[in-house]
Amino acid sequence: MKTTGGSEEAKRRAGERAAELVKDGTVVGLGTGSTAAHAIRALGQRVEAGLDIRGVPTSYQSADLAREVGIPLTTLDDALPDLAIDGADQIVGFDLIKGGGAAHAREKLVDSAAERFVVVADPSKEVEEFDGPVPLEVLPSARRPVAEALEGLGGTPELRAAERKDGPVVTDNGNLVFDCEFGRIAEPADLADDLASIPGALEHGLFVGLADTILVGTHDRVEERRR
Numbered sequence: 001m002k003t004t005g006g007s008e009e010a011k012r013r014a015g016e017r018a019a020e021l022v023k024d025g026t027v028v029g030l031g032t033g034s035t036a037a038h039a040i041r042a043l044g045q046r047v048e049a050g051l052d053i054r055g056v057p058t059s060y061q062s063a064d065l066a067r068e069v070g071i072p073l074t075t076l077d078d079a080l081p082d083l084a085i086d087g088a089d090q091i092v093g094f095d096l097i098k099g100g101g102a103a104h105a106r107e108k109l110v111d112s113a114a115e116r117f118v119v120v121a122d123p124s125k126e127v128e129e130f131d132g133p134v135p136l137e138v139l140p141s142a143r144r145p146v147a148e149a150l151e152g153l154g155g156t157p158e159l160r161a162a163e164r165k166d167g168p169v170v171t172d173n174g175n176l177v178f179d180c181e182f183g184r185i186a187e188p189a190d191l192a193d194d195l196a197s198i199p200g201a202l203e204h205g206l207f208v209g210l211a212d213t214i215l216v217g218t219h220d221r222v223e224e225r226r227r
């Protein structure tokens with residue numbers, strides 16, 4: 001599983017606190033990444049103890065882990081999540097950059113469909129202003145026009161390379177990923193609108209105005225911010 005550094009203990013605290021928010025008889029969006037995985041494991045323990053929930057996975061990773069720990073799965077065709085729990089790569093206020101694990105397209109679908117979206121993170125994710133690359137899931141046949149459109153917006157796109165395979169990362173949906181540097185992003189909502197309008201760029205990793213609660217684990221507690 002991809003990890004992004006930060007304290008595993010802090011991530012575990014945040015994940016476990018989020019799992020405590022899940023109520024019996026509900027549907028839960030299951031995010032991707034190392035922090036969301038802690039929440040999924042904690043939910044698995046609650047299911048073993050009798051909690052009745054169904055999970056909507058956001059990736060092969062979260063689906064496989066949920067199966068492993070005994071969480072029954074469903075899809076958005078059958079039920080919308082009451083609550084979604086997901087990680088983030090950078091957090092500014094209640095806005096996020098996601099997609100470090102290339103799962104942001106399905107994550108955005110599930111997280112935005114949920115009644116309540118809870119973000120779990122360690123303190124390394126909170127920043128003053130976004131300055132990380134923005135991931136974009138891109139139709140393979142659109143790679144060149146999308147790259148040109150991103151350059152037109154002042155970005156520097158780089159096709160994400162696979163670590164244990166020659167060639168590019170291919171997402172769970174069969175597409176490619178650009179990581180696009182924009183330097184410091186002062187107006188994420190404006191950039192999000194621009195990125196959303198590029199044909200062939202299926203989804204970008206800016207999550208603006210979607211999160212309801214931010215849970216940041218530290219070495220000894222969990223800090224909670226609610227919108």
Ligand SMILES: O=C[C@H](O)[C@H](O)[C@H](O)COP(=O)(O)O
Pocket residue numbers: 002003004031032033034035036086087088089098099100101102103104107
């Ligand atoms: O595509 C991956 C996701 O957006 C992850 O939720 C994000 O990269 C955070 O992952 P982690 O909790 O491992 O830092």
